[in-house]
Amino acid sequence: MRDVAARAGVSPRTVSNVVSGYVHVSDDTRRRVQSAIDELRYRPNVSAQSLRQGRTGIIGLAVPEIAAPYFAELADLVEQAASERGVTLLVEQTGATREREKLVLEGYHSNVIDGLVLSPMALTAADLRARAPEIPTVLLGERIETGGGLLHVSMDNVAAAREATAHLLRLGRRRVAAVGADLATDNLGPAVRRLAGHRQALDDAGLPRQPELEITTGRTGRWSHRSAYAAVEALLTSGPPVDAMFCFNDVLALSAMRAIHAAGLRVPDDIAVVGWDDIAEAAYYTPALTTVRPDKLAIARTAVDRLLALVAGERSSEEQLTCGYELVVRESCGAAAAERGGDRVPTRDHRRRRTSGPSRSEDRATSAERSPST
Amino acid sequence: MRDVAARAGVSPRTVSNVVSGYVHVSDDTRRRVQSAIDELRYRPNVSAQSLRQGRTGIIGLAVPEIAAPYFAELADLVEQAASERGVTLLVEQTGATREREKLVLEGYHSNVIDGLVLSPMALTAADLRARAPEIPTVLLGERIETGGGLLHVSMDNVAAAREATAHLLRLGRRRVAAVGADLATDNLGPAVRRLAGHRQALDDAGLPRQPELEITTGRTGRWSHRSAYAAVEALLTSGPPVDAMFCFNDVLALSAMRAIHAAGLRVPDDIAVVGWDDIAEAAYYTPALTTVRPDKLAIARTAVDRLLALVAGERSSEEQLTCGYELVVRESCGAAAAERGGDRVPTRDHRRRRTSGPSRSEDRATSAERSPST
DNA sequence: TTGAAAGCGCTAACAT
């Protein structure tokens, strides 16, 4: 930087002003400095900037596992959102373990990152309350009375789950398994609320609760292919009868469909399947997967925007930001064939509702995602 | 740090020694300092460390798209390898565009990261040669006479592709399409070599080249579901007859299987399919996918280890490090049913070869991956 | 609008 200053015949102060886009620099000076920068291929030293300013220009995203399709897609979108706003994203993996989630929350990388987007699974509300408020943090997922004073960005899991199961019931299914109801390992994760929505749909239809159809996919390998396959296999071989499965994500749904096939049954004829996430592959499975599609783009952008506002000094308050979703009806639920005569082109989805942008929970009732489904 | 030093009754120097694990500190002093650190919740400032040492403890991984399953899995493994070695990973996306790959190579984040693992696709050998040798770099993928003086970590794409197609030919298939032969957009990417291996297998079998079966999946959305689906659909509706497809990755294979189904044909009965990558989903597709499984763990560890060696000052030389692979035979190629009577449990793979660790190209001939397949 | 100088928190050379 000193070299640049010398070459341009100005002080380091002026170079700094030019680099940071300060206004009060004469056009002539700016040009001279800029050409000196170009000739010397000068790059500001980020560490020095950080040391001086107390900011790194890096934000963190902590997810259970980057290789899980949903989180891979989310990381992609968050990275793009961050990049558009001129900050760099650092992705961390927690393995959905409470220990590592706590570590991240307590500021494991607090000196590297200016802020954190955390997708908690095993964390408890008490952990959230106990945390030292070190670093600006936004939580992905719905608030369940945490009291941690943190901002939550999510979708309405209860409503969407309710709609998914209602969709299956409407198609005449009566024995709907809920696959992924791993309440023991899932504290702040989505299982609790998805199961709640599922139960509501049964209530709405005047059907009894069916605890024997609330399927846990195992402690280890949470929501993994292997554990889901084993759980569904067990259900089919030694469990009660089933005519539909509402799987709490698409990974579970894929494994379930495979287990159903292995048992000599067909999807959707014998057992209808609905998933959650609408990962890129879902439209290309055979049969194509009917699934709940969260508005991932809105979630990513909202989380980043709000986090950057916090980093810039905005006061944090416990608040819930709700993004939209839609139930994408394809083949695995059996509706498309029945209603429309079997459109099999996966690029033309049957959409039951439009995606809406994020909205505050306070005025959710007026937003698109509350309109009754057709 | 000064506070810690004061509280422990030592100098900052000693605190620094304790933090960095320096040897010559008496146990007593170490204990005192450590408790002061704990009481004050002291965390060393990474920016200051970086500024002083000229290192950040962060390495970068640049991939085309983090949401692509193979790269998501790879990022996971690289992150773990980095984490085990005490460094933090920063993932960047290039979109497989030459422009952004060049940007990364030229040190876009050179002040944030100490080194770079780059998975180039659109980059040319000339780009590699032209780069200013700013920052320690390891390339993922096979060298094709780059002359850039960089270390390459990869697998033997030609041999594996040859084996994949040979496997299909051995099963009696004669019209094997190569799906993903996108030579125009793929300079340093794997398409060229996989196609070469495919052609070799045809040669080996005494069959003529079949250029009309070398399928490009389109310029936009390189190796995407959508473009692959469209390409395969076109092949089936208006192309020459086909009885097998060797797809250059599993995403293509999934899309191909869907297009085959949509055309009213069956896998593997009418058309056998082989993929590449063995992504986590592959074993759970129906039919389960036969696919080439690169030793991702070895690739990740090797790349990180070698990069850290470079960061530590080791001289770089153009060299090729080759990791192992295996052809995982499941259902989509039709071999399992024919040979074994239809084992359908996806967790029990039929492995044709064992994974081998990385080996230098010089002694590849003696490593496990060169043994003839059974 | 620009210059001079202090200091962010840490580490390493030099001392003791």
Next chain:
DNA sequence: ATGTTAGCGCTTTCAA
């Protein structure tokens, strides 16, 4: 085995 001190590259008061 530990203390002292200079300085990494930048931003930012304070002056001019």
